[in-house]
Every structure is written in C-alpha cells, then in structure tokens.
Amino acid sequence: MTYHRIAALVVRHLYLYRRSLPRMMEIIYWPFLDLVVWGFITVYLATFQGQMPAVVTFLLGALILWDVLFRSQQGIAISFLEEIWARNLMNLFASPLTPNEFLAATMVMSLFKVTAVSIVMSLCAWVFYGYNVFMIGLWLMPFIVNLVLTGWIIGVLTTSLIMRFGQEAEVLAWSMVFLFQPISCVFYPLEVLPTWLKGVAWINPAAHVFEGMRGLLATHAAPLASLGWAAGLNLFYLGLVIAWFHHTFNVCKDRGSLVRVGE
Amino acid sequence: MSSAVVEVRHLTKRFGEFTAVDGISFDIRRGEILGLLGPNGAGKTTTLQMMLGLVTPTSGSIHMFGLDLQRHRGAILQQVNFSSTYMSMPYALTVEENLSIIGRLYGLSDIPRRIDDMVKKLEMAEWRHTLTRKLSSGQMTRLTLAKALLTEPKILFLDEPTASLDPDIANKIRTILLEERRASGLSILYTSHNMREMETMSDRIIFLQRGKIVAEGTAQDIVARFGQEDLEDVFLKLAREQ
Structure with missing residues (x-):
C-alpha cells in the first residue's frame, strides 16, 4: 500500500465536501435532526424516570453510537458512489492504485465522517439536553472502534454489491445498514428478541457493543466479554468482506463491467 | 526506433459466446505511434481496456517494458x-484540482510546476480554476489529455483524442503529441475515425475487424494491399464487410 495514493483519494473527497452544501448537510444537518427528535422523546420518557431509570442515558447514548456505525458505513459506500457518479472509476483503476488502497482511502473518509458527526451530535446532546456521552468513560473508545469496524464491514459489503449489480443497487448505500438495525439491539436489550432472532443477533458484532454499553451503564461492570465477542466477530467479517470485494472486483474485470458500473 | 516497449501476444477476450478480441499479436516500439483502426465493435476499446488492466484477458499476454501486466500492474501503470x-473527470472539482489529484495519485514531484507547464502547453489558463462541470466537450478533451501528459508517461493510449476539438486546437494537439514523442521517446497507441489524421500521425496501423487483425503496416502499405484510393476507402470496405 502506498500512502500518497490513499492521500490523493482522500484529498479528492475533501475537495468535494469543501464546496458542497448537501454533502455538509449529511454531516451536520441530518445528525442534528436525529438528535433533536430522539432528544425530545427522551425528555418525554424522562418524566417516567421512576419506572424507567437511566432511560435518557440509554437512548441518547445508543443514538450517538448508532450514528457512529451508520456514518462509518456511509463513509465507505458513498465514497464509492461518488466515483461512479463522477465516472471516475476508469481514471482510478487504470492508474497504479490498487483495490486495497482504494478501500483504505474510503476507510479514512469514513473516519473523517464519523469524527465530524460524533462531534456535532455530542455537542448538541450536551448543549440541548445536558447529556454527556463521555459519562460512559474510557470504555467509549473500544465501543466506537468496534462500531466503526462494523460500519466498514457493511460498507464494503454494500460497495461490492453496487460494483457487481450496478446502478440498480445504489439504493443499498442508504438502506443496507437498516437491515442490520433490528438485530443490532440499539434501543432494546437482546433478550426482547424472539429466540430464533437472538441467534442471528448474537453473530452481529454491533449487538455485543450495544449490550455491553447497557450493561456498563446499568451495573458499571467492565464489558470485556461483549467487547471480546464484538472485536472477534468484526475481525472475522472484515477479512471475509475484503476478500469478497477482491473477488467481486476480479469478476467485474473479467466481465468487462468495472468501467461501466453505474451506466 | 528501437526495441518493443509493448508486446501483445495471442490476446483473446470472450464475453460468454461472443469473442471481442480474437488472438491478436502486435508490438509497439519506443517512440512509435501505432494506429488502431476498425469499425465499431471491432475490438479496439476492449483491447485498450485490457492494456490498461481494466479487463482481464481470456488468454494471451500483455508485456510492457518487458514486464507481464498481470503480475506487475502497478509498476507498468505508473509509466502508462x-x-x-x-x-x-470529476465534475465537482476545478480543472486544477483534478490535475493536482492525478499528480498525487501518481506520486509526482513538483506538481504545481507540472500543472503550470501543462496549462500553458494546452492553452488552459483561462479556465484552470473553472469547475469541470462547466467545461465544453472540447475543453474536457483537453483536460483529459493534460491529465494523461501530466504524469510524463512512456506509453500513452489515446482514444479519438481530437474528436471534439476544433481544427485549430486539434492541430495543436497533434503537434504537441509529435513533440512529446520526439523529446521523450513517448510511444503512443492511437485510435481515431479521422483517416487523414491516422495517416499523418501513425508510423504503422493495425486494422481490426471482428476482433482479428486483418491488416498491418504503414498507411500506404494497407491502401496498396486493399487496392483502394486511400485509408478511408479501406475503412469503408472493411466496415461494410463486417
């Protein structure tokens, strides 16, 4: 992997954000709206604090962490779509850029988005609802790292599907992540799921992160087991989807469809 | 002219039952301009895409600078x-930003100086800070040519590089390409539907039909072989046969 090629792609995407209001809205406006809506819900639910202790902490914390996963996935998938929309894939893949460098650049963009969105949401939660996401403590970092990894997994999977199936699959860039939301147990504990779905949720790394977060907030116990499962599953799936991305890339080159993606 | 910088051997590409390129072999020597001619669907674009590593050949080999493209993709494409x-090129970036990204992608040194040179050479100064989406088709063609020349390649693939240009700019582009070839020994694979241009630019011409090479040689050789008046008549004869 060569640093300057990864940096070139990152700079190319940063140029886009610099002068595009819709793209900046994706980082500031939508996360802000999300937070406002969920913030009012938690304010309302907080009036029943007696029956539902720590509801504010659970819901707003979960929302901010879910957005980490969501934006991380989008950072990858939308970066790929930007190249399709700009008809730039031929310029990129007829250069010395390798598929791994391309993925690495989208991952850097994903980190950029996650960081920007997290700052916006954390600040708004603190200013408007007096909620401090850092009350989770140092455990917040491994939670975030695992959710970023899960976002990358879904992002690379989405990108591979768009590359393989073309324009018709573009909608997956926005919808794919929501397929994983019910089994990520973001706003409710895993135990409320039906038995058959618990098994499915158990192999989803995000579910372990959110279970761990709830456990930490409720009992202050170190969420080592949850983080261990999440990290193990994440590394396994990440290896798998990157291998699948390479396979799809080669299939597209073989079929001659790589430079026609999106047409 | 000296040794071959491109060696294509028995190159074949099949898409299912359809054979787009059928066992073609050719060389491009250092400093040579090789014209690739053929009617639509003859296999020119597939050949170019295989040579750029964008399409995987079904069989055969492509060597550049003595290296196998499949195994040494990065090292080869750095010089192509x-x-x-x-x-x-990305529409939401300015002309200069696009060139700067290409410079970074290829790891070039002194990118601003190279961009200045290219802007001057291709007469792009007036619109170097313009968003790419606002360029005319002729300006876009010049930008893509600037992008190609910016990296100072040793091999250049040009697919109808003057198709949307006015005669004056087209003439300047041809002069620049010939000057690049003279100064740096640049080898060029050139496709065009402008037969006059092919005759004046190409040292040799390969004529493709249904994925196969049906004629190879100088423009004069090919015209003589098919007993026609000029290259355009040869093209029409072969295209109508296809």
Missing part, C-alpha cells in the same frame, strides 16, 4: 496513461 474523448 490514457485519454479518451469519451471519458470524464
């Missing part, structure tokens, strides 16, 4: 570039 009337 391409331009096409039908390609695009």
